[in-house]
Amino acid sequence: MPFNRYFRRRRWDDERRRELEAHIELEAQDNVARGMSAEDARAAASRRLGNATLIREEIYRMNTLQFAETAWKDLRHGTRLLARNPGFAVVAVLSLALGIGANTAIFELLDTVRLRTLPVERPRELAEVAIPNRQWYSGNFNGRSQNMSFPLWEQIRDRQQAFSSVAAWGTTPFDLTQGGEARYANGLWVSGDFFRTLGVRATVGRLLGPEDDRRGCGSPAAVLSDAFWQREYAGDPAVLGKTILLSGHPFVIAGVTAPAFFGVEIGRQFDVAVPLCAEPMIRGERTMTPNAAGWWLGVIGRLKPGWSVSRAAAHIETLSPSMIEQTVAPEYDESDRKAYRAFRLSVVPWASGTSDLREEFANPLWMLQGIAGLVLLIACANLANLMLARASAREREIAVRLAVGASRGRLIRQLLAESLLLAGLGAAVGFGLAELLTRVLVGFLSTESDPLSIVIHTDARILLFVTGLAVFTTLLFGLTPALRATCTSPSVAMKAGGRGLTGERSTFDLRRLLVVSQVGLSLVLLCAALLFVRSLQNLVHIDTGFRHEGILLASADYRRLELPKERRGAFQLELLEKVQAIPGIESAAAASIVPLTNSSWSLTIDADGSTETRKRGSRISAVSHEYFRVMDMRLLTGRTFDQRDSAAGRKVAVVTEAFAKTFFPKSDPVGRTFRTLAEPDEPQTNYEVIGVVRDSKYQDVREKFRPLFYASIAQYGNGREHTNFLVRSTLPKEALASSITRAVTSVRPEISLGFRNYDQQIMEALTSERLMAMLAGVFGGLAGVLAVIGLYGVISYTVARRRAEIGIRMALGADRREVVRMILQDACWMLAAGLVLGVVLTLGVSRTAESLLYGLSARDPLTLGAAMALLAVAALAASYLPAWRASRIDPMTALREE
Numbered sequence: 021m022p023f024n025r026y027f028r029r030r031r032w033d034d035e036r037r038r039e040l041e042a043h044i045e046l047e048a049q050d051n052v053a054r055g056m057s058a059e060d061a062r063a064a065a066s067r068r069l070g071n072a073t074l075i076r077e078e079i080y081r082m083n084t085l086q087f088a089e090t091a092w093k094d095l096r097h098g099t100r101l102l103a104r105n106p107g108f109a110v111v112a113v114l115s116l117a118l119g120i121g122a123n124t125a126i127f128e129l130l131d132t133v134r135l136r137t138l139p140v141e142r143p144r145e146l147a148e149v150a151i152p153n154r155q156w157y158s159g160n161f162n163g164r165s166q167n168m169s170f171p172l173w174e175q176i177r178d179r180q181q182a183f184s185s186v187a188a189w190g191t192t193p194f195d196l197t198q199g200g201e202a203r204y205a206n207g208l209w210v211s212g213d214f215f216r217t218l219g220v221r222a223t224v225g226r227l228l229g230p231e232d233d234r235r236g237c238g239s240p241a242a243v244l245s246d247a248f249w250q251r252e253y254a255g256d257p258a259v260l261g262k263t264i265l266l267s268g269h270p271f272v273i274a275g276v277t278a279p280a281f282f283g284v285e286i287g288r289q290f291d292v293a294v295p296l297c298a299e300p301m302i303r304g305e306r307t308m309t310p311n312a313a314g315w316w317l318g319v320i321g322r323l324k325p326g327w328s329v330s331r332a333a334a335h336i337e338t339l340s341p342s343m344i345e346q347t348v349a350p351e352y353d354e355s356d357r358k359a360y361r362a363f364r365l366s367v368v369p370w371a372s373g374t375s376d377l378r379e380e381f382a383n384p385l386w387m388l389q390g391i392a393g394l395v396l397l398i399a400c401a402n403l404a405n406l407m408l409a410r411a412s413a414r415e416r417e418i419a420v421r422l423a424v425g426a427s428r429g430r431l432i433r434q435l436l437a438e439s440l441l442l443a444g445l446g447a448a449v450g451f452g453l454a455e456l457l458t459r460v461l462v463g464f465l466s467t468e469s470d471p472l473s474i475v476i477h478t479d480a481r482i483l484l485f486v487t488g489l490a491v492f493t494t495l496l497f498g499l500t501p502a503l504r505a506t507c508t509s510p511s512v513a514m515k516a517g518g519r520g521l522t523g524e525r526s527t528f529d530l531r532r533l534l535v536v537s538q539v540g541l542s543l544v545l546l547c548a549a550l551l552f553v554r555s556l557q558n559l560v561h562i563d564t565g566f567r568h569e570g571i572l573l574a575s576a577d578y579r580r581l582e583l584p585k586e587r588r589g590a591f592q593l594e595l596l597e598k599v600q601a602i603p604g605i606e607s608a609a610a611a612s613i614v615p616l617t618n619s620s621w622s623l624t625i626d627a628d629g630s631t632e633t634r635k636r637g638s639r640i641s642a643v644s645h646e647y648f649r650v651m652d653m654r655l656l657t658g659r660t661f662d663q664r665d666s667a668a669g670r671k672v673a674v675v676t677e678a679f680a681k682t683f684f685p686k687s688d689p690v691g692r693t694f695r696t697l698a699e700p701d702e703p704q705t706n707y708e709v710i711g712v713v714r715d716s717k718y719q720d721v722r723e724k725f726r727p728l729f730y731a732s733i734a735q736y737g738n739g740r741e742h743t744n745f746l747v748r749s750t751l752p753k754e755a756l757a758s759s760i761t762r763a764v765t766s767v768r769p770e771i772s773l774g775f776r777n778y779d780q781q782i783m784e785a786l787t788s789e790r791l792m793a794m795l796a797g798v799f800g801g802l803a804g805v806l807a808v809i810g811l812y813g814v815i816s817y818t819v820a821r822r823r824a825e826i827g828i829r830m831a832l833g834a835d836r837r838e839v840v841r842m843i844l845q846d847a848c849w850m851l852a853a854g855l856v857l858g859v860v861l862t863l864g865v866s867r868t869a870e871s872l873l874y875g876l877s878a879r880d881p882l883t884l885g886a887a888m889a890l891l892a893v894a895a896l897a898a899s900y901l902p903a904w905r906a907s908r909i910d911p912m913t914a915l916r917e918e
Contacts, residue, residue: 094437116446119396121453141219159313182332183321205291225275242271286375289473313349407501439498539854542807549800558875565716567652571778627683658711836907847899
């Protein structure tokens with residue numbers, strides 16, 4: 021039947037009515053012509069046609085989709101019932117909305133970070149060439165894509181046959197200013213075939229091509245992202261051909277990418293793309309291009325027609341030995357060369373691009389998805405209890421309908437339609453809540469020092485997920501009450517005082533079982549919440565070995581000055597003196613590596629020529645004399661740097677406890693010597709230990725203390741072209757940053773500076789832990805509230821069901837305390853059973869959270885005991901109110917009602 025007839029049934033019925041009336045009128049006219057009276061003629065015509073109403077009804081049914089018609093009536097009936105019970109409707113819809121909204125929000129984030137493909141042509145054809153399972157590494161690392169060196173990229177580009185085109189890319193920040201406080205753009209290094217490989221088109225102008233990426237390019241071109249073009253140039257097409265300064269170097273703007281293309285990193289929006297050939301010009305002596313030990317590129321390709329990822333992987337793997345052999349770094353020693361030659365290249369799918377968010381937040385997000393799923397299960401169990409109570413109240417209605425001929429299936433469909441209506445409303449509200457929660461999550465993950473650009477789009481997968489949740493919840497909380505309600509015997513339900521089957525022991529036991537399951541699942545979530553909160557507290561209050569409160573970090577970049585290496589150490593100290601002279605600064609120091617900022621610098625140590633300690637690694641940081649005072653690091657023995665440690669004197673070092681135990685385990689390290697072995701860009705250097713300080717965290721708060729030594733900036737010959745100032749002051753951040761900028765740029769205006777609050781920087785490093793603690797706490801609290809509400813409902817129902825019994829007991833002499841004890845005893849049995857179930861579930865799933873915790877076990881007995889006590893106190897408090905009401909029942913009133 022065409023659907024247009026179903027939606028135009030009233031019009032069709034009106035047409036049939038007029039047609040039947042016209043037929044009767046014609047027939048009556050014929051009868052009059054044969055001699056009948058007008059009245060007899062019309063009656064005869066009507067008898068010959070038959071019952072016109074029945075004919076119309078038959079045609080109406082023929083034009084009706086019976087299932088849709090029945091469902092629509094059931095939904096309207098359910099709407100009227102909910103309107104008459106607004107309290108129940110609000111509780112049910114909000115419970116479902118919270119569960120569905122939380123699940124949808126986390127799924128949206130997972131979908132964006134892990135499942136969604138790049139906005140490029142045929143993303144399924146893209147693959148990445150990488151070195152899998154790389155345990156060993158040595159050399160220089162830069163950017164977020166550290167898979168390939170430039171010489172290795174050239175080997176792949178020139179020898180591969182699996183891809184129709186290949187491209188390399190890397191990341192870097194570009195300073196848009198000419199000095200002073202820096203303003204950075206997210207930059208991409210790209211090979212000439214990058215945009216062609218991805219299938220990206222330009223909005224205006226052109227994109228980079230092979231002609232732009234040639235060794236020694238003099239006036240390189242740049243391509244802007246659409247977002248950067250709109251933000252910086254207001255979308256002006258006249259920007260083509262203009263010059264943009266990137267880290268002090270001019271680039272000609274060639275074009276703008278399409279708005280949908282944000283780059284190849286999920287969660288990050290690129291601003292400017294420049295050719296690989298411009299890297300030596302930007303980085304100068306620190307260029308990574310000729311360095312076989314410089315890891316800064318990723319390599320991607322588009323598979324040729326007929327080639328699969330597995331076939332391409334086999335092809336690249338056969339080429340690996342010779343390509344690896346051709347790119348061994350000459351500065352590697354024999355053991356490094358052996359480790360490098362063990363590398364094998366592979367090919368992996370790359371339709372979803374790359375993202376460090378996946379590495380950092382994949383496990384937390386999956387864990388949160390499971391936690392949100394448990395919240396939804398608890399909400400459904402709570403609603404199932406409510407629906408069972410409603411079914412009990414509607415026993416007589418259902419019995420009457422069964423008695424007059426309604427089928428059990430028809431009633432089940434009606435009750436499920438009511439559940440579907442609740443689930444639909446909950447899904448609709450939950451979807452809106454999910455959009456809000458998603459924005460909160462994205463804002464939480466994005467930090468000041470590492471802003472993210474995550475655009476959440478509602479697509480078919482999201483809508484399918486929400487629809488699936490609505491159907492799932494309908495069946496979960498609506499099916500069993502519907503089946504129970506329609507099992508009522510009409511004869512029993514119609515008897516005066518009869519309770520029906522839903523009031524019998526089996527139904528009541530089902531409600532108890534639902535409450536037990538709620539308590540058990542709630543204990544799992546409460547325990548998880550306490551674990552993640554305690555884990556975060558352990559990380560926040562961990563002993564880092566220094567005092568980081570009240571420090572402002574100022575990063576100075578003076579690469580544009582092109583100072584000779586031997587001049588850089590003294591120049592850093594000159595800048596430091598300018599900073600220290602600013603009024604209001606208590607103390608200030610300079611350091612090449614600031615702890616807990618995810619920066620690292622390691623060298624290989626040989627202590628006193630001992631073969632036992634050869635090839636042991638140590639971390640290093642070049643610092644000024646005041647560093648240990650600014651960081652409040654305790655000196656254990658010897659001394660720290662002072663004016664005696666000049667560039668002309670012997671090289672000295674201050675080491676940590678872990679360094680001393682590793683390299684000088686059986687002697688006093690002060691006065692002993694060690695040397696750093698030559699590595700890329702690092703000459704061999706001899707040091708004398710002058711002091712030992714406490715161990716301190718270096719790269720991450722979770723790490724164990726590892727060997728670390730400090731060199732003096734004044735003596736470190738291979739000085740970097742940037743430094744970090746650590747400043748203690750009571751001045752506001754804005755005023756302090758402005759003063760430092762004026763002081764430093766007074767030396768040379770080309771110097772660029774960036775500022776960060778050190779405390780905030782450390783807290784941002786704990787983003788995933790704070791996310792887990794916050795959301796697990798919210799979900800755990802919500803689950804506990806739902807479980808307590810469920811227990812309160814069952815105890816209240818128990819009191820109502822046993823009202824006559826309680827009246828008799830009190831009439832026979834039972835006092836109020838005995839009644840309260842009797843009701844609470846019932847609650848205690850359900851609570852105890854739920855807690856036992858929760859303990860079993862918690863111990864069973866605890867291993868999944870082990871890797872996300874710090875400083876405690878997932879089976880920590882103190883946490884489990886605290887969660888049990890918290891849930892037990894809340895549940896007993898909720899049970900006491902109906903018990904107290906039961907003790908206030910008037911025996912005579914209860915007996916008269918019975």
